[in-house]
Every structure is written in structure tokens, then in C-alpha cells.
Amino acid sequence: MTDWILALVPVYGAALLAVVTFLSCMALPVPSSLLLLTAGAFIATGDLTAPAVVGAAWGGAVAGDQAGFWLGRLAGTPLRNRLSRRAETAAILQRAEQRLHRSADAAVFLSRWLFSALGPYINLIAGATRLPHGRFLLVSAIGEAVWVAGYTGAGYVFSDQIEALARSASALGGALAAGVLVLVLGRLLWRALQEERDS
Amino acid sequence: MIRLARLLRRHPLMSLGFAAALLAFAVSAFVLLTQPPPWHRDGPPPPLAGWMTPKFILHAYDLPPDRLGDALGLEPGTRPRQTLNQIARSQGVPVATLIARVAALVQETHPPPPGQPPAAPP
Numbered sequence: 001m002t003d004w005i006l007a008l009v010p011v012y013g014a015a016l017l018a019v020v021t022f023l024s025c026m027a028l029p030v031p032s033s034l035l036l037l038t039a040g041a042f043i044a045t046g047d048l049t050a051p052a053v054v055g056a057a058w059g060g061a062v063a064g065d066q067a068g069f070w071l072g073r074l075a076g077t078p079l080r081n082r083l084s085r086r087a088e089t090a091a092i093l094q095r096a097e098q099r100l101h102r103s104a105d106a107a108v109f110l111s112r113w114l115f116s117a118l119g120p121y122i123n124l125i126a127g128a129t130r131l132p133h134g135r136f137l138l139v140s141a142i143g144e145a146v147w148v149a150g151y152t153g154a155g156y157v158f159s160d161q162i163e164a165l166a167r168s169a170s171a172l173g174g175a176l177a178a179g180v181l182v183l184v185l186g187r188l189l190w191r192a193l194q195e196e197r198d199s
Numbered sequence: 200m201i202r203l204a205r206l207l208r209r210h211p212l213m214s215l216g217f218a219a220a221l222l223a224f225a226v227s228a229f230v231l232l233t234q235p236p237p238w239h240r241d242g243p244p245p246p247l248a249g250w251m252t253p254k255f256i257l258h259a260y261d262l263p264p265d266r267l268g269d270a271l272g273l274e275p276g277t278r279p280r281q282t283l284n285q286i287a288r289s290q291g292v293p294v295a296t297l298i299a300r301v302a303a304l305v306q307e308t309h310p311p312p313p314g315q316p317p318a319a320p321p
Contacts, residue, residue: 168235
């Protein structure tokens with residue numbers, strides 16, 4: 001079933017990887033992990049060259065993060081303006097943004113490669129809550145480098161096992177992302193439950 | 200229990216999200232446990248397929264390059280980075296024919312130990 005996708009990698013090489021990593025950072029369901037692993041395998045065989053593939057995949061991913069960030073900023077502006085008009089809600093907004101920004105570096109960095117299923121949404125939130133752009137760019141670029149290097153590296157080393165590896169990687173990624181959501185939502189619900197008891 | 204029901208009513212979206220995340224976690228953990236990643240680099244190579252390039256086949260199956268070139272009908276110095284699909288198309292033969300030829304070469308180069316049945320064709 002995945003054969004035709006794999007067949008695109010040696011034919012379109014770096015350009016394909018750039019497009020796919022861009023789209024995956026915009027939350028579109030493209031098999032970016034499988035293609036990065038496959039590209040790594042074709043680097044090992046000598047069909048593709050590492051600098052072109054890694055550079056293109058990284059560039060596509062960083063550009064995709066930027067697109068998500070600016071989309072969030074654009075879409076979040078009207079709501080933010082409305083909330084800022086009243087002094088009361090403006091203060092709440094400011095407090096919420098400050099709290100988010102405190103843990104933003106870790107959230108952005110880890111959602112590039114470890115919890116990558118959450119990455120596109122973190123991009124939108126970062127843009128909407130006015131995370132400083134330079135800081136977001138730097139942290140996301142470093143995180144994407146880890147993601148691209150990790151997957152192409154694994155494909156390079158385990159070039160005979162890419163399909164099995166891709167299956168495990170997507171299950172592992174799904175488990176980690178879902179695990180984080182369980183923890184975050186569980187904590188919020190637990191707090192709500194405590195407040196309910198207190199009132 | 201009553202408090203839990205009230206929580207569900209007060210925060211339906213968050214509760215639903217929590218349940219969905221828990222389910223997704225369970226499913227992916229199950230997949231991971233039943234199909235653990237291949238943490239050995241010398242496992243069996245993937246079955247021959249049309250997406251593979253000659254270089255990939257050489258790498259995965261450890262074949263003599265000139266014999267593979269003969270089997271695929273490639274002239275020395277042919278454009279690199281062609282998949283078996285592309286080679287088959289340019290020669291006007293079904294890709295299954297090329298795969299069968301490579302499989303025969305694999306059998307010949309790495310014969311299965313006596314007493315074992317030959318590997319099934321891909």
C-alpha cells in the first residue's frame with residue numbers, strides 16, 4: 001500500500017521532502033516520518049545526498065512552523081483585540097500569556113520531535129498568544145533539526161527495516177502525544193473537580 | 200460519582216478530549232507492544248518491490264553489482280536513482296518480471312541452507 005509513496009522518494013528526492021515536511025507542520029496528514037526514514041535509507045544506498053535531503057527537509061519544516069505561527073497570529077488578533085478592550089479581561093489575558101510563555105521554549109522544542117503530533121497546534125497557539133517571533137524561530141529551528149536528523153539518521157542506519165520502523169515510530173509518537181494530552185487534560189479536570197468540592 | 204457527572208456536564212469538551220486521548224494512548228501503546236520496533240540492523244531485508252532502486256537492492260541483498268545490472272538489463276552508466284517501476288516502464292515489461300529476475304539472482308547468490316524450503320517469492 002505504501003509502495004507508491006516510497007517510490008516517490010528516489011525520484012523527487014529533496015524537493016519532495018521539503019514539501020512533505022512543510023505540509024506536516026501545517027497538520028496535514030502526510031507520512032512525513034516514513035518519508036524521512038526512507039530518504040535516510042536512500043542516502044545510505046547512495047541514491048540521494050545527505051546535505052540536499054536534510055537541508056530541504058529542515059527548511060520545509062521550519063517554513064511550515066513559520067506559516068502556522070503567522071496563521072495563529074493573524075487569526076488570534078481580532079479575539080485578542082476584543083479581550084484587550086476591557087481592563088478586566090485584558091489583565092486575565094496578560095496573565096494567561098505570561099504563564100504560557102514561561103514554559104513555551106520547552107513546549108515548542110519538544111513538540112518538534114518528541115511529541116510531534118502536537119507541533120502544528122503549538123505553532124498556532126504560539127502565534128495567537130504573541131510569543132516573541134525571534135524566540136519561536138530559534139527554538140523551532142533547533143527542534144526541527146533534531147527531528148529531521150533523528151529520522152533520516154535512523155533510516156540511514158536501519159535502511160533495511162524502514163517500513164517496520166515507521167510503524168513503530170508513528171505508534172510511539174502517537175502514544176507520547178496522547179500521553180501528554182492525558183496528563184494535561186487530566187490535571188485540568190482534577191483541578192476543576194477540586195474546585196467543585198471546595199465550593 | 201455525582202461530582203464526576205457534574206464535572207462531565209460542566210466541561211463536556213475537556214472530558215471528551217481526555218477520554219479520546221486516553222483511548223488513543225491505549226491503542227498506540229497496544230500497537231507498540233504487539234509490533235515492537237526492529238532494533239537490529241541485520242534483520243531480513245524487505246520483500247523486493249517496485250519502489251526500490253538498483254542501489255537499494257544491492258545494499259539490502261548484498262548482490263554482485265554487475266550481475267544485478269545484467270538481470271535488470273541496465274547498460275553500465277545508466278541514469279542513477281531509477282526505481283524498478285521506472286526501469287520496467289522504460290523497457291516495456293511488467294515490474295513483476297524484473298522482480299522475478301532479481302529474486303532468482305538472490306536465490307542463486309544466497310541459496311537457503313539445505314533442509315530449508317526456498318524463500319517464498321515476494
